[in-house]
Amino acid sequence: MGQFTFRRLASVLMVIACAAALYAGSRPEEVVADPKPGGQEEQEALSQPPVEPEIRREGNQVYITMTAQVTNVEISEGVIYNAWTFNGTVPGPVLRVKEGDMIHFTLRNLDPVMPHSMDFHAVHASPSSKFIDVHPGEDGTFVYPANSPGVFMYHCGTQPVLLHIANGMYGTIIVEPADGYPTDAEVDREYTIVQSEFYEENDYQKFLDDEPAYVVFNGDDFTLKEQPFTARVGDKVRFYVNNMGPNEVSSFHIVGTIMEDVYLDGNPRNRLYGMQTVMLPASGGAVVEVTVTEPGDYPIVTHQFNHAAKGAMAVLRVTE
Numbered sequence: 001m002g003q004f005t006f007r008r009l010a011s012v013l014m015v016i017a018c019a020a021a022l023y024a025g026s027r028p029e030e031v032v033a034d035p036k037p038g039g040q041e042e043q044e045a046l047s048q049p050p051v052e053p054e055i056r057r058e059g060n061q062v063y064i065t066m067t068a069q070v071t072n073v074e075i076s077e078g079v080i081y082n083a084w085t086f087n088g089t090v091p092g093p094v095l096r097v098k099e100g101d102m103i104h105f106t107l108r109n110l111d112p113v114m115p116h117s118m119d120f121h122a123v124h125a126s127p128s129s130k131f132i133d134v135h136p137g138e139d140g141t142f143v144y145p146a147n148s149p150g151v152f153m154y155h156c157g158t159q160p161v162l163l164h165i166a167n168g169m170y171g172t173i174i175v176e177p178a179d180g181y182p183t184d185a186e187v188d189r190e191y192t193i194v195q196s197e198f199y200e201e202n203d204y205q206k207f208l209d210d211e212p213a214y215v216v217f218n219g220d221d222f223t224l225k226e227q228p229f230t231a232r233v234g235d236k237v238r239f240y241v242n243n244m245g246p247n248e249v250s251s252f253h254i255v256g257t258i259m260e261d262v263y264l265d266g267n268p269r270n271r272l273y274g275m276q277t278v279m280l281p282a283s284g285g286a287v288v289e290v291t292v293t294e295p296g297d298y299p300i301v302t303h304q305f306n307h308a309a310k311g312a313m314a315v316l317r318v319t320e
């Protein structure tokens with residue numbers, strides 16, 4: 001996040017250690033292993049412009065092409081994270097398909113250094129043949145059915161997975177139920193909220209050990225406060241919510257409302273009523289519906305308030 005990361009400090013220390021080792025007459029590689037995988041500096045110097053995903057439908061065959069790329073994103077005002085992304089945004093684009101669709105997915109890896117992959121939680125597939133690495137500069141195409149409706153996480157599944165998710169490679173795919181939700185006709189407007197965490201930039205040890213520095217909705221800690229979701233008094237508002245983690249759960253709550261209908265993981269058969277808070281495990285999703293009865297600003301939070309204080313807050317602005 002800063003210009004001077006712990007990793008750079010480590011590399012400076014390594015140079016000093018190597019110089020000391022040479023001076024002492026031993027070979028430097030015996031003293032300290034290179035902590036930086038090759039090409040990391042090349043990645044850090046890069047910010048590839050976001051590109052739209054290509055999505056084309058022929059009947060129930062859906063052709064989706066997405067990119068893996070390295071792009072700077074603003075996670076807090078003035079705080080830039082050199083992220084690993086799908087299509088240049090964190091989270092990646094919200095995808096929507098229908099139950100019963102066959103997905104023809106192509107991952108175009110624009111990252112010059114690092115292999116990446118795509119693990120769709122929405123599909124039935126053999127991970128060892130369909131969620132495999134696509135190497136720098138290459139395309140990989142995989143075909144799988146989306147047979148279960150829901151709100152699903154997608155993420156890069158390249159090892160170590162924690163490194164790729166914490167660096168920004170995730171998003172949400174909504175698989176619309178073939179017969180819709182029982183409440184479809186009542187819904188006046190709908191929004192998507194994706195919760196995720198940021199740690200010290202690209203620092204795997206901190207991903208493993210530390211508390212998140214930021215917990216955010218839709219990729220940063222300011223946009224959804226400055227530009228609230230909107231509704232009118234009497235509207236029924238649907239939120240597709242999905243927690244990316246990588247490490248923390250979300251206790252999703254909308255202040256001033258009770259959730260009339262909740263579909264856990266977005267499956268219409270997982271219908272719950274009258275909930276105050278929905279627990280979203282890492283990767284978990286839900287469809288959450290509330291009717292707003294009075295004008296005002298309704299904060300949307302994770303009720304784990306240390307995380308809300310670190311950014312995971314939005315506003316639903318209701319007017320007459």
Ligand SMILES: [Cu+2]
Nearest residue numbers: 116156158164
């Ligand atoms: Cu990746």
